[in-house]
Amino acid sequence: MSNENSKATARAKAAELRAEQAKRENQRRLLTIGAVVAAMVLIVGGAIGISLLNKKDVKATPAGSSDYGVSIGEEGAPHTVVIYEDFLCPYCGALESETRGDLEDLAAEGKVLVEYRPFNLLGAEGRTYSIRATNAFAIVLEKSGPDVAKKFHDLLFENQPSEANADAEAPNDDIIALAVEAGATESDVRDGVENLSHADWVTKATDEARKANVQGTPTILLDGEVFDDGRTVQDLADNLIAALD
Structure with a gap:
């Protein structure tokens, strides 16, 4: 396939996936408003209303x-944690930064x-980064296995672009x-990233999150229950680790 044909195929798949996500956009508008309010609280008062982004009746499959x-x-550990996240979500990036080392130590x-x-919450209205990053994660998971996928997951958050300009800041070459x-x-x-080969995986992951009633990111489940003990991301991270240790 020529480079131009590959780009055309990628654009077509991205447009198709964006169209599917647009159908859900009306349901997410209230969430967007809530996220803006939370961001304003963070700016003005140093706190984020995590509870605005999560609902108590999330019913997810076990970790x-x-x-x-x-x-x-390991399976059989006394505690389980599930984290629903979007690679573009700045609060997910902050939570990841604050909890990664401790969660890895506790898991070990x-x-x-x-x-x-990861799923696509923010890839709508022309923004493709969430879709592209999650697609790439799915490819790495399939091709290289979970250990490499986890490291890639971490690197995506370490190099997270700004929400306002993600597509310009993080082209496919950077993701690769x-x-x-x-x-x-x-x-x-490379081919899978450029042609969105795992777009269906992204859609199914997003559908799974929606069916579990996940309405915001990050959504944390501790032992199957929504964990939102904290007014700031730092509080949330500290309290989560304390509950596990």
């Missing part, structure tokens, strides 16, 4: 059981099984470079 995530830790100690479930840095082989991922 380690989803086809649309990556897990660390056998205290918790953690599953990260992060996948390779994580341990993937470029030849295994």
